[in-house]
Amino acid sequence: MTPTRAPQHIYCGIDTHADTHHAAIITDTGILLAHRQFDTTSSAYDAVVEWIHQHGHPISVGIEGTSSYGAGISRHLRHHHIAVVEVPRPNRKLRRSEGKSDPIDAEAAARAVLARHQLSEPKHGDGPIEAIRALRVARSGAVKAATASMNTIRSMLVTAPEVLRTQLRGRSTTALLDACIALEPDTAAMTDPVNATIVALRSLAKRTRELRREAQELKKNLAALVK
Incomplete structure (x- = not known):
């Protein structure tokens, strides 16, 4: 019999805005798997959870602005037992060299989680x-x-x-x-x-x-x- 392969470990980063969020997923070896934009609605938050689990076992999700634009998605992820951490804003050097874009910022947030770089405990908002x-x-x-x-x-x-x-x-x-x-x-x-x-x-x-x-x-x- 062929043994069942365990889901790969993944890390996610989310760049938050008022009306949309952009999420990116990387593996535990730093390979970018996917990125996608979602609306800031309850049904879209469910879609985020489903999309993350489609790519593997989430170790943690890094979100910029968990007490502002990211408050809703942070609560929703924690409700579904997905760990959430606050990540710093992308550094200015990266933005100068690669430009400002939601996919880049989302990926940078995911890589900050993987590297454990300047992470902090987000406010739970409840x-x-x-x-x-x-x-x-x-x-x-x-x-x-x-x-x-x-x-x-x-x-x-x-x-x-x-x-x-x-x-x-x-x-x-x-x-x-x-x-x-x-x-x-x-x-x-x-x-x-x-x-x-x-x-x-x-x-x-x-x-x-x-x-x-x-x-x-x-x-x-x-x-x-x-x-």
């Missing part, structure tokens, strides 16, 4: 740590937007009609927001700078108040997760 990251990004955006909106209010008051400056100057942030929201414009006289400024200040104050409320709610969620 569990409470990923949940904290997502909420922190949202809260940071809300805080920045609220600060920008509040700064716009104070800047507008510098050049506002004197009647509004006199009414609103010297107030704390909370008191200023309350006062701006309480202003009543005459919408039938929008050509009057006073009324137009009142409408603008009310809009900015309501926006700031809502953003501050949103940031506070996200902070509570973060505190619960951290605890």
Whole structure:
């Protein structure tokens, strides 16, 4: 009887982008077997797994950007029990000599895995740590937007009609927001700078108040997760 031949060991590299990924496969002796482009969809991720197993037994897959464009494919490969490592960006010397192309970058990622060159453990992108990251990004955006909106209010008051400056100057942030929201414009006289400024200040104050409320709610969620 002819003995069954064991699948050859292979290494894969993936060059990631927003809409497509390019993958390359090499043997454990450095021979390029194949490269192929895939879309960034769930069905395409299944196709990546199937394509890799068609060429042999995957030892590891090197991906550039496992916490950005490569997050989805990284999670999918780990779910199918395929080891994933983070690889560095292709060196500039290689890009100058061979040019920038997805197949070249994917192959370079595979060769970095084979050589164990500057590899690092990728972030898993799941569990409470990923949940904290997502909420922190949202809260940071809300805080920045609220600060920008509040700064716009104070800047507008510098050049506002004197009647509004006199009414609103010297107030704390909370008191200023309350006062701006309480202003009543005459919408039938929008050509009057006073009324137009009142409408603008009310809009900015309501926006700031809502953003501050949103940031506070996200902070509570973060505190619960951290605890």
